[in-house]
Amino acid sequence: MSLHDRVAGDPWWRNAVVYQVYPRSFADSDGDGVGDLRGIIQRLDHLDDLGIDVLWLSPIYPSPQDDNGYDISDYRGVDPVFGDLETLDELIADVHRRGMRIVLDLVVNHTSDEHPWFEESRSGLDSPKRDWYWWRPPRLGHRGGEPGAEPTNWEGFFSGSTWEFDEASGEYFLHLFSRKQPDLNWEHPAVRSAVYDMMRWWLDRGIDGFRMDVINLISKDPALPDGPVAPGRSLGDGSAAYLGRERVHSLLREMHREVFTDRTEHILTIGEMPGVRIDQAADHTDPASNELDMVFQFEHVGADHGPGGKWDLGSGGLREAIDVLCRWQDGLADRGWNSLYWNNHDQPRVVSRFGDPERWRDSATALATVLHLQRGTPFVYQGEEIGMTNTPFASVDELRDIESLRFLDDAAGLSAAEALGRVHRMGRDNARTPMQWDASPGAGFSSGTPWIGVTPDRAGISVAEQRTDPTSVLAHYRRLIALRHDEPLVTDGRFRRITTDAPDLLVFTREGEHDAALLVIANLSSEHIEVGESLATAEGDWELVLSNLDPGDWMTRLRPWEAVVARRVVAGDDGTT
Ligand code: TEU
Numbered sequence: 001m002s003l004h005d006r007v008a009g010d011p012w013w014r015n016a017v018v019y020q021v022y023p024r025s026f027a028d029s030d031g032d033g034v035g036d037l038r039g040i041i042q043r044l045d046h047l048d049d050l051g052i053d054v055l056w057l058s059p060i061y062p063s064p065q066d067d068n069g070y071d072i073s074d075y076r077g078v079d080p081v082f083g084d085l086e087t088l089d090e091l092i093a094d095v096h097r098r099g100m101r102i103v104l105d106l107v108v109n110h111t112s113d114e115h116p117w118f119e120e121s122r123s124g125l126d127s128p129k130r131d132w133y134w135w136r137p138p139r140l141g142h143r144g145g146e147p148g149a150e151p152t153n154w155e156g157f158f159s160g161s162t163w164e165f166d167e168a169s170g171e172y173f174l175h176l177f178s179r180k181q182p183d184l185n186w187e188h189p190a191v192r193s194a195v196y197d198m199m200r201w202w203l204d205r206g207i208d209g210f211r212m213d214v215i216n217l218i219s220k221d222p223a224l225p226d227g228p229v230a231p232g233r234s235l236g237d238g239s240a241a242y243l244g245r246e247r248v249h250s251l252l253r254e255m256h257r258e259v260f261t262d263r264t265e266h267i268l269t270i271g272e273m274p275g276v277r278i279d280q281a282a283d284h285t286d287p288a289s290n291e292l293d294m295v296f297q298f299e300h301v302g303a304d305h306g307p308g309g310k311w312d313l314g315s316g317g318l319r320e321a322i323d324v325l326c327r328w329q330d331g332l333a334d335r336g337w338n339s340l341y342w343n344n345h346d347q348p349r350v351v352s353r354f355g356d357p358e359r360w361r362d363s364a365t366a367l368a369t370v371l372h373l374q375r376g377t378p379f380v381y382q383g384e385e386i387g388m389t390n391t392p393f394a395s396v397d398e399l400r401d402i403e404s405l406r407f408l409d410d411a412a413g414l415s416a417a418e419a420l421g422r423v424h425r426m427g428r429d430n431a432r433t434p435m436q437w438d439a440s441p442g443a444g445f446s447s448g449t450p451w452i453g454v455t456p457d458r459a460g461i462s463v464a465e466q467r468t469d470p471t472s473v474l475a476h477y478r479r480l481i482a483l484r485h486d487e488p489l490v491t492d493g494r495f496r497r498i499t500t501d502a503p504d505l506l507v508f509t510r511e512g513e514h515d516a517a518l519l520v521i522a523n524l525s526s527e528h529i530e531v532g533e534s535l536a537t538a539e540g541d542w543e544l545v546l547s548n549l550d551p552g553d554w555m556t557r558l559r560p561w562e563a564v565v566a567r568r569v570v571a572g573d574d575g576t577t
């Protein structure tokens with residue numbers, strides 16, 4: 001009998017639903033304005049009620065909080081702002097008592113510059129930990145610290161060069177993210193051994209898995225070559241030298257051998273992989289590879305980016321994102337496994353991004369339906385289940401995220417209003433405003449002043465206002481999760497997209513044995529759509545299973561944002577032979 005009885009099966013996670021908590025914005029129990037572990041414990045009933053199987057916590061470790069905890073200064077502790085190890089043990093025990101599991105965020109591409117490992121490494125050229133990080137002298141012919149002396153021309157994820165000059169040693173250190181997040185050198189065996197020791201320590205403490213932050217960036221080309229410079233850019237794209245290198249496979253297999261192999265319970269492993277391709281994801285998540293259970297790909301959440309990335313708004317939107325998701329369904333149909341998400345702490349809220357604010361509830365529930373009925377593991381990000389929206393940040397003073405702040409510093413050629421408008425549309429702070437528990441001024445998040453403002457326009461968008469409303473977004477998420485637990489076709493049915501003559505009409509089936517099948521048909525627009533011949537190839541008679549609107553004549557005409565799930569009526573269903 002498994003320790004956790006909420007989802008059984010081998011492996012247990014195949015029909016599980018994961019809920020991501022961003023601890024600093026979830027629930028504040030001590031009134032300091034920052035969410036904490038005790039607040040999560042106090043709100044576990046909400047996750048229980050939703051039907052959640054796995055809780056993923058964004059980092060709770062000691063950190064200077066330069067990147068809200070993704071800059072870790074002690075891998076085996078809890079930052080005092082969130083609580084302490086004893087409270088985390090209490091949370092783990094309560095989660096397990098409820099038959100759920102808990103996954104922590106593993107951030108080992110980089111540490112904080114205040115981690116003892118880095119402090120020792122930067123202490124001198126002869127430090128025993130010098131090669132635990134990427135140190136290089138100034139470019140030949142240049143003096144350290146002057147423009148152009150950086151060892152490569154790479155632009156980082158948070159704007160600017162990926163190199164920081166260290167006056168004391170006269171060398172530069174590499175940081176793909178902020179200068180307070182120096183990259184670890186994964187080619188050093190002692191680095192890997194120290195990481196694996198830490199991972200085993202957490203597993204022995206009772207956690208059930210890891211979400212691995214940018215894990216496909218851990219291998220760098222030791223030659224550290226320059227990258228191509230795009231038109232209009234002053235720095236180069238170094239990703240060929242550090243993103244998705246073949247070496248990542250052998251490192252992940254070594255991690256699997258060293259950390260997971262001898263565990264009695266299957267440990268859930270989720271790799272966050274910016275830029276990962278389908279073929280790479282199939283290799284990483286093929287069980288025969290012994291690497292990862294699933295990966296987060298970024299292609300669908302890049303559909304609305306322009307050539308210059310997220311701040312360069314592109315022409316793509318929901319149609320392109322749906323096409324990407326369908327391609328990933330086909331690409332991992334026979335080998336590997338998909339994660340399924342619209343939201344996380346790095347993405348703007350999907351109902352604002354791809355839905356219709358005028359039809360907020362209907363579009364939120366339609367987007368949820370078409371995601372949760374796909375093959376893979378769905379991830380619900382805090383607040384998504386009640387349809388939380390983006391926030392109209394009025395000024396830069398309301399922003400907290402280093403990525404947005406660095407963009408605004410660097411937004412050459414844009415007016416302040418235009419730059420802020422792009423942050424409003426794409427900024428990560430949209431996902432990080434306090435969880436809306438009720439309609440009170442502080443949304444029930446904290447009795448103190450929150451670290452970031454509560455979204456102002458939120459009428460009807462709170463747990464308390466939706467919990468007992470059967471027509472709410474929350475109620476619909478509850479039904480979608482219950483359907484995944486009750487209907488094997490949601491987990492195992494083969495995905496088949498049915499082409500339609502309406503670009504905003506998404507139709508797909510999930511097919512099992514003996515003609516068993518589910519049909520999903522969704523109008524992903526704010527106009528009515530005639531279904532017409534679109535169902536002609538969906539043979540059989542269909543009975544309604546779930547709809548996000550009051551049932552209408554869905555086989556003929558779909559109302560705006562109407563999403564329907566139906567089950568094929570198979571001979572013998574009604575007991576007749
Ligand atoms: O994000 C990785 C990553 O690629 C993000 O920088 C993403 O591309 C960007 O935020 C989109 O706007 C992970 C964490 O999820 C993120 O919160 C951290 O800032 C980052 O790694 C560094 O640890």
